Amino acid sequence: MTTLALTDGFVLTPGFAVEKRDVLVDADAGDIVEVGSDLGADADDTLDASDGLVIPGLVNAHSHAAMTLLRGYADDKPLDAWLREDVWPIEATLRGSDVRAGAELAMVEMIRSGVTAVGDMYFHVGDIVDVVDRSGMRARVGHGVVTVGKDDDDAQADLDESFHVAEKFDGAADGRVRTAVMPHSLTTVDEELLDEAAERSREAGIPLHFHLNETPAEVDPIVDEAGERPSAYADDRGLLRPDTWAAHGVHTDESEIHLLADRGVTVVHCPASNMKLASGMAPVQEMLDAGVNVALGTDGAASNNDLDVFGEMRDAAMVGKLAADDASAVSAESALRMATENGANALGFDSGRIEPGRNADLAVVDLDVPHLTPHHDLVSHLVYAARGSDVRHTVCDGRVLMDDRDVVAFDEGEVRERAQEAASGAVDRAER
Numbered sequence: 151m152t153t154l155a156l157t158d159g160f161v162l163t164p165g166f167a168v169e170k171r172d173v174l175v176d177a178d179a180g181d182i183v184e185v186g187s188d189l190g191a192d193a194d195d196t197l198d199a200s201d202g203l204v205i206p207g208l209v210n211a212h213s214h215a216a217m218t219l220l221r222g223y224a225d226d227k228p229l230d231a232w233l234r235e236d237v238w239p240i241e242a243t244l245r246g247s248d249v250r251a252g253a254e255l256a257m258v259e260m261i262r263s264g265v266t267a268v269g270d271m272y273f274h275v276g277d278i279v280d281v282v283d284r285s286g287m288r289a290r291v292g293h294g295v296v297t298v299g300k301d302d303d304d305a306q307a308d309l310d311e312s313f314h315v316a317e318k319f320d321g322a323a324d325g326r327v328r329t330a331v332m333p334h335s336l337t338t339v340d341e342e343l344l345d346e347a348a349e350r351s352r353e354a355g356i357p358l359h360f361h362l363n364e365t366p367a368e369v370d371p372i373v374d375e376a377g378e379r380p381s382a383y384a385d386d387r388g389l390l391r392p393d394t395w396a397a398h399g400v401h402t403d404e405s406e407i408h409l410l411a412d413r414g415v416t417v418v419h420c421p422a423s424n425m426k427l428a429s430g431m432a433p434v435q436e437m438l439d440a441g442v443n444v445a446l447g448t449d450g451a452a453s454n455n456d457l458d459v460f461g462e463m464r465d466a467a468m469v470g471k472l473a474a475d476d477a478s479a480v481s482a483e484s485a486l487r488m489a490t491e492n493g494a495n496a497l498g499f500d501s502g503r504i505e506p507g508r509n510a511d512l513a514v515v516d517l518d519v520p521h522l523t524p525h526h527d528l529v530s531h532l533v534y535a536a537r538g539s540d541v542r543h544t545v546c547d548g549r550v551l552m553d554d555r556d557v558v559a560f561d562e563g564e565v566r567e568r569a570q571e572a573a574s575g576a577v578d579r580a581e582r
């Protein structure tokens with residue numbers, strides 16, 4: 151066993167107490183071995199966590215990582231117009247090498263801000279898997295299926311591709327990559343193909359991920375045509391299961407909240423994206439009260455516009471209070487739980503809590519800065535005052551991905567250059 155000790159820091163316990171401890175990790179197995187005192191002396195390697203707080207690596211449960219290429223390309227528009235007029239036309243020009251460049255930029259950005267696991271829906275998934283593998287991160291990935299506007303053969307082929315991708319890449323990167331089948335949404339995939347997605351994925355034991363109730367335009371047509379709320383429609387298709395995680399859940403009524411809770415579905419709250427596209431406010435505190443597993447996601451960088459999950463925690467807490475007209479709604483503790491344990495549950499990873507036997511997915515936040523002083527309550531600081539750039543070290547699966555703000559796997563300058571080139575090339579092709 152090769153061991154790594156994170157020494158001399160404070161550690162966030164599963165109960166969200168903060169204790170002065172070392173964390174000993176099995177770098178081969180990728181697990182946490184022990185949380186205790188004086189564990190550095192016998193370890194093969196050490197990572198200095200002094201003046202730092204060791205937290206579970208954050209989980210970005212809904213993203214389109216390669217959309218970093220479109221950051222700042224089209225802003226200040228609502229979802230439907232933004233997708234149809236700007237995003238989809240330029241995405242149509244993206245090649246595998248572009249998606250790779252965008253994913254590299256995303257992984258560097260996420261590692262720098264202490265994210266160790268991401269749920270990602272996109273295309274050219276093989277390229278994304280390759281980048282995840284090299285980055286050292288953990289991911290649950292899938293091919294997003296859109297069937298509206300396609301003939302039957304093309305629609306079927308897109309769904310088949312999602313299954314092909316899910317089967318081919320599951321367990322890649324020494325098991326750090328897991329997969330799911332990902333119909334884009336209930337309104338962009340035809341009913342029969344949603345039925346097929348549900349049935350085949352259930353038989354094959356593959357999880358499901360889709361956008362749910364992001365805007366009224368994703369709700370009203372279903373209510374009009376099927377005569378029921380979208381979550382009931384999804385349930386009739388067999389899409390609501392404990393291994394389902396759905397993004398957004400903004401326009402979700404009380405009956406749906408109880409249905410989602412009952413079926414064990416995770417809802418990924420994406421507060422920045424929901425604010426920026428003016429999609430609305432998800433009933434987060436109501437979902438938490440009903441027992442829904444609520445996680446956090448950035449969504450793509452083109453609707454956020456960064457991949458900093460500290461920002462999502464703060465936004466979730468702030469806007470959650472505003473929407474509930476209650477300053478006690480979406481507490482710091484619940485926002486932090488969403489970004490750690492709940493996110494890990496959503497993606498099916500044994501991470502999100504610092505205790506022996508769990509995945510050694512960790513981040514060390516530098517506390518030695520003005521905006522995190524004084525130390526009344528470090529959970530409060532993580533949610534209300536910290537930002538991604540406060541992360542000093544990132545560890546995933548027992549390996550150091552960022553050491554003292556130096557991302558190990560990538561040359562950041564080269565990554566930024568490749569992303570800039572890919573983005574410019576895509577714009578040229580889209581506007582030609």
Ligand SMILES: N[C@@H](CCSC[C@H]1O[C@@H](n2cnc3c(=O)[nH]cnc32)[C@H](O)[C@@H]1O)C(=O)O
Pocket residue numbers: 214229233237238241271272273293294295296308334361364423449450453
């Ligand atoms: N196979 C599909 C791609 C689906 S990937 C997932 C899609 O979700 C899109 N997307 C990004 N953010 C959002 C959002 O907030 N709501 C809905 N879709 C989004 C993203 O641009 C991407 O096209 C195709 O060829 O068009």
Ligand SMILES: [Zn+2]
Pocket residue numbers: 212213214361397449450
């Ligand atoms: Zn999305």
